[in-house]
Structures are given as structure tokens and as C-alpha cells.
Amino acid sequence: MNRRLLEEKGVLLDVTAKDWQVAIRICGEILVKTGKVEVTYVDAMINNIQELGPYILIAPGVAMPHARPEDGVIQEGISIVVLKEEVAFAPGREFKVLIGLAALNSESHIYILQKIAEVISEADTLERLKNATENDEILQLFNDKEEH
Amino acid sequence: MKILAVCGMGFGSSMMLKMTIEKILKEKGITADVETADFTTASSIYADFIFTNEEFAKQLEGGKVKVVSVKNIADANEIRGALESVLNT
Incomplete structure (x- = not known):
């Protein structure tokens, strides 16, 4: 079973973005480049936030943009x-990390959510995620050890 | 008892929130239904409690259902504290 959900090219560190739209677009374009989604998905990610607000903040400083x-x-x-x-996104609604999510249906991505939950639920892994300086640190957080 | 976890589309962050809530319920030996819903349908679904993020909490408050606002949807301590406080009232 292939449970390696994050590939090397799926990570981008030290990114500068002038506003949240630019940041979300960068995050979405990685999903396009790694073959996870069509370009239309990136626009949908941004539209969802415009319509529904910055509800995608899943932990302090971490947002999970996605579409359907x-x-x-x-x-x-x-x-x-x-x-x-x-x-x-708005005053007091800052983020340092974006986790772009591409899910095929409402059930099959549960193992991905479990992994993300694992990382953001502990203060030390959450800090490692926010302050990562090497792609490997991120890959280690999200991929199971035996797959390295 | 029914708890509704709410997010924008009903399968991303609400699903993650549901997993955290179920973990704590299991730990405490409490039986309850936990369902996910998207924001637009949430107010038409019967529930005893709604757990959601700060944005949606503000908009869903004011009805009959007790709304709980969550900062970190995967933080077991935060969810445990929130569940304890609503179940005691």
C-alpha cells in the first residue's frame, strides 16, 4: 500500500507572498505540478476562501486550503x-504554513487527514513544521519512516 | 447525543475535527453520534452541539444549538476541555 502522501516536489520552503491569494496560488500550483489537480482546482481553492472566509485555519498559523x-x-x-x-487572511488570522489538500471523495482521504492531525496536534511537531529549513524535515513529518 | 462538526465543505477540516472529538469521546467512554456538515447545511441539521472554527462559530451562534469554537481542530487537550465544559452545563 502506498501511503507516501507527500513527495519531494510537493514541498516549498522560505516562500514570500504579498497576500493570501498569492500564497494559496503557490500552494495550489505545486499540486498542479505534481499531477494532483487540474489548474481549475487552484481557482476553486481561492474562490472558496473568498466565499466562506478564512475558515481553513486548522491550527494557529496553519491553513489547509482545498476545494471539492x-x-x-x-x-x-x-x-x-x-x-x-x-x-x-484578515487581522489576527495569520498563517505561516499552507497544507494544500487534494481529495478524491469524502472518505478516501481520511488517512491523509489523520497524518495532518498527527503533525498539528503536538506542539513540537507543529513548531518543526512552521520552522523547517530543509525539505527533508517536512517529508519526515508527513511520510512514514519505513518509506525513507 | 449528537455532535456536528462543521467546516466549509463538510469533508476537510470538519472530518479532522470529527476524528479528534471521537478520540476524546472514546477516551471518556461517552457514546455520541458525531457527524460532519458543510456550513450552508449545518443550521438545518439537528444536533446537541456544534463544533467549528471561530469564523463559522460566530455565524452559527444564537440558535438553539450550543456552538463551540475551536482554534486547533486536532488538539486533543483543547477538544477535551471544550467537551468537558459543554457536557457539565
Whole structure:
């Protein structure tokens, strides 16, 4: 069973973005480049936030932008963007890390959510995620050890 | 008892929130239904409690259902504390 949900090219560190739209677009474009989603999915990610607000903040400083499977998901997976400086959706609603999610339906991505939950639920792994300087640190957080 | 975990589309962060809530319920030996819903349908679904993020909490408050606002949807300590406080009232 292939449970390696994050690939080397799925991580981008030290990213500068002038606003949240740019940051989300960078995060979405990684999903496009790694073959997870169609370009339309990236627009859907941004539209969802514009419509519903910055509800995608799942932990302090961490947001999980995504759209619906029918918005153009090809293959399940995630992308990670760690920003150089925090960017805000609105005052007091800042994020340092984006976890772009591509899910094929409402059930099959549960193992991905479990992995993300594992990382953000502990203060030390959450800090390692926010302050990562090497792609390997991120890959180690999200992929099971035996697959390295 | 029914708990509704709410997010924008009903399968991303609400699903993660549901997993955290179920973990704590199991730990405490409490039986309850935990379901996910998207924001637009949440107010038409019967529940005893709604767990959601700060944005949606503000908008869902004011109805008959007790709304709990969550900062870190995967933080067991935060969810445990929130569950304890609503179940005692």
C-alpha cells in the first residue's frame, strides 16, 4: 500500500507572498505540478476562501486550503508551503504554513487527514513544521519512516 | 447525543475535527453520534452541539444549538476541555 502522501516536489520552503491569494496560488500550483489537480482546482481553492472566509485555519498559523473533488482532482495528495513571513487572511488570522489538500471523495482521504492531525496536534511537531529549513524535515513529518 | 462538526465543505477540516472529538469521546467512554456538515447545511441539521472554527462559530451562534469554537481542530487537550465544559452545563 502506498501511503507516501507527500513527495519531494510537493514541498516549498522560505516562500514570500504579498497576500493570501498569492500564497494559496503557490500552494495550489505545486499540486498542479505534481499531477494532483487540474489548474481549475487552484481557482476553486481561492474562490472558496473568498466565499466562506478564512475558515481553513486548522491550527494557529496553519491553513489547509482545498476545494471539492469535482473541482479537478486527478490524484490524492498534499502540498506544503512554508512562508518566510506570516501572511494574514484578515487581522489576527495569520498563517505561516499552507497544507494544500487534494481529495478524491469524502472518505478516501481520511488517512491523509489523520497524518495532518498527527503533525498539528503536538506542539513540537507543529513548531518543526512552521520552522523547517530543509525539505527533508517536512517529508519526515508527513511520510512514514519505513518509506525513507 | 449528537455532535456536528462543521467546516466549509463538510469533508476537510470538519472530518479532522470529527476524528479528534471521537478520540476524546472514546477516551471518556461517552457514546455520541458525531457527524460532519458543510456550513450552508449545518443550521438545518439537528444536533446537541456544534463544533467549528471561530469564523463559522460566530455565524452559527444564537440558535438553539450550543456552538463551540475551536482554534486547533486536532488538539486533543483543547477538544477535551471544550467537551468537558459543554457536557457539565
